[in-house]
Amino acid sequence: MxxxxxxxxxxxxxxxxxxxxxxxxxxxxxxxxxxxxxxxxxxxxxxxxxxxxxxxxxxxxxxxxxxxxxxxxxxxxxxxxxxxxxxxxxxxxxxxxxxxxxxxxxxxxxxxxxxxxxxxxxxxxxxxxxxxxxxxxxxxxxxxxxxxxxxxxxxxxxxxxxxxxxxxxxxxxxxxxxxxxxxxxxxxxxxxxxxxxxxxxxxxxxxxxxxxxxxxxxxxxxxxxxxxxxxxxLGSPAMSFIPGVIERGDGLPRLRTKAGFTLPLGATDAVSGQTVEIGIRPEHYRLASTGMGFPYIVSVVEPTGAETHLFGTIADVEVRCVFRERVSPKPGSTLMLDVDPALVHVFDAQTGERL
Incomplete structure (x- = not known):
């Protein structure tokens, strides 16, 4: 050796x-x-x-x-x-x-x-x-x-x-x-x-x-x-990326999407008003409680047995979600999702570097 x-x-x-x-x-x-x-x-x-x-x-x-x-x-x-x-x-x-x-x-x-x-x-x-x-x-x-x-x-x-x-x-x-x-x-x-x-x-x-x-x-x-x-x-299915602008105030920073709704973020060095892209792995999306979360418009449903794969859009961006539980939404329907802020990755929109 x-x-x-x-x-x-x-x-x-x-x-x-x-x-x-x-x-x-x-x-x-x-x-x-x-x-x-x-x-x-x-x-x-x-x-x-x-x-x-x-x-x-x-x-x-x-x-x-x-x-x-x-x-x-x-x-x-x-x-x-x-x-x-x-x-x-x-x-x-x-x-x-x-x-x-x-x-x-x-x-x-x-x-x-x-x-x-x-x-x-x-x-x-x-x-x-x-x-x-x-x-x-x-x-x-x-x-x-x-x-x-x-x-x-x-x-x-x-x-x-x-x-x-x-x-x-x-x-x-x-x-x-x-x-x-x-x-x-x-x-x-x-x-x-x-x-x-x-x-x-x-x-x-x-x-x-x-x-x-x-x-x-x-x-x-x-x-x-x-x-x-x-x-x-790295990752299969691949991570999805959603563009937006950082907002800071009381509590956690947020991403303001082009569609107008916000997603909570974890710790990041990004400053308020900075244009970024956040990355979320498909398995980290979860169904939100009633009246909470952000909208996900379903396009295609793929049941695999152990998992259910969904294709759809968040803020007009194509996103794949993977759920271990059995879900069966109809194509064209809207699900309300959320994600643990600690699992959201923040990248500079210009350089692609992690923030």
């Missing part, structure tokens, strides 16, 4: 910079997930860690070694790709043992490593099968087994679950997390799926436009996003 320390890392293609001074420290044995929209630079950063892309400037340390000019084979890293990249003419056992074989390890050592990886990943019954005889999840486990036998300092995963169906993705998320708990190896994992990030990571790195927006534990980022981008990116 090894720690990873990235300092002021820049990647440029000619005059065009795609990573702008990345600073990131990954502790020994930590599971860190890089997440962000397509084109934010997360896969480029992963390829630079792997040595597949050159570093324009800055430093990258893997353990106590400066890795800027180290070729991939000398970094002692192992990478799992979105495509399984298995040899179709080789059996599962041959695929898993391919790395040790080309490193000219002994037959006994190779067999021991293959058996250990197969036991860890529940692949023992499939060692004599070809990749075409496996399911998608089984193929992904074979790709992971091939990385385990290398006994790397650092595991890199590049959107490994993107080609799996929804049920298999859930299963493989659990298997990868269990594998990390067993091996305790440092993992850097790239995904665009924020559910994967929330459920698997020790820490999440949210990237946007070649920069890091925020780094922290999943619940830290969910509960205290530093800006509107992070707030809107």
């Amino acid at each position: 090894a720690a990873l320390d990235i300092k002021r890392l820049v990647k440029a293609y000619g005059p065009v910079a795609v990573l702008h001074g990345i600073d990131l420290a990954v502790a020994n044995g930590e599971f860190v997930v890089l997440v962000g929209p397509s084109g934010c630079g997360k896969s480029t950063l992963l390829r630079m860690i792997a040595g597949l892309d050159d570093i324009s400037s800055g430093e990258m340390w893997i353990g106590d070694r400066l890795a800027n000019t180290l070729p991939p084979q000398q970094r002692n890293i192992s990478m799992v790709f979105q495509s399984y990249a298995l040899f179709p003419h080789m059996t599962v056992g041959q695929n898993v043992g391919f790395g040790p074989r080309i490193r000219h390890e002994t037959a006994a050592a190779i067999a021991g490593k293959v058996d250990k990886a197969a036991s860890t990943l529940n692949l023992a019954p499939y060692l004599d099968r070809l990749p075409r005889q496996l399911s998608g999840g089984q193929r992904q486990r074979v790709a992971m087994g091939r990385t385990i036998v290398r006994e790397p300092d650092l595991f890199l995963f590049d959107e490994p679950l993107s080609n799996l169906d929804a049920k298999l993705r859930v299963q493989m998320r659990t298997e990868i997390k269990a594998l990390h708990q067993l091996l305790k190896t440092t993992i850097v994992y790239v995904t665009h799926d924020q559910i994967e990030a929330m459920t698997m990571a020790d820490r999440i790195v949210v990237m946007n436009g070649g920069r890091i927006e925020q780094v922290g534990s999943p619940l830290e980022l969910y509960d205290l996003p530093v800006n509107k981008f992070v707030a809107g990116f």
Whole structure:
């Protein structure tokens, strides 16, 4: 195992910079997930860690070694790709043992490593099968087994679950997390799926436009996003945002919406008269007591069994609400809602920064 320390890392293609001074420290044995929209630079950063892309400037340390000019084979890293990249003419056992074989390890050592990886990943019954005889999840486990036998300092995963169906993705998320708990190896994992990030990571790195927006534990980022981008990116269904103006007087500050009604806010540095946007997560809306709350005009009702999802508008802004209790309003009807002021996030309307 090894720690990873990235300092002021820049990647440029000619005059065009795609990573702008990345600073990131990954502790020994930590599971860190890089997440962000397509084109934010997360896969480029992963390829630079792997040595597949050159570093324009800055430093990258893997353990106590400066890795800027180290070729991939000398970094002692192992990478799992979105495509399984298995040899179709080789059996599962041959695929898993391919790395040790080309490193000219002994037959006994190779067999021991293959058996250990197969036991860890529940692949023992499939060692004599070809990749075409496996399911998608089984193929992904074979790709992971091939990385385990290398006994790397650092595991890199590049959107490994993107080609799996929804049920298999859930299963493989659990298997990868269990594998990390067993091996305790440092993992850097790239995904665009924020559910994967929330459920698997020790820490999440949210990237946007070649920069890091925020780094922290999943619940830290969910509960205290530093800006509107992070707030809107993490969470499914996504947070909704309602614009308005801050009013202060006696008691709690309030948001005065364009529709004229007010919403109570918690502690915030926003000043009276400031134009802001508040963010509320769908599960934090609740039905108000009679004669209280603010109006929500229902457009669509989606019962899922465990929850009821509502689409509608608040002050002409599209908002999704999620209720655990059974509610069945008619489309076009109006519900009166409220929210705990402590759960309302306030962002500057111009900069998007948390206030």
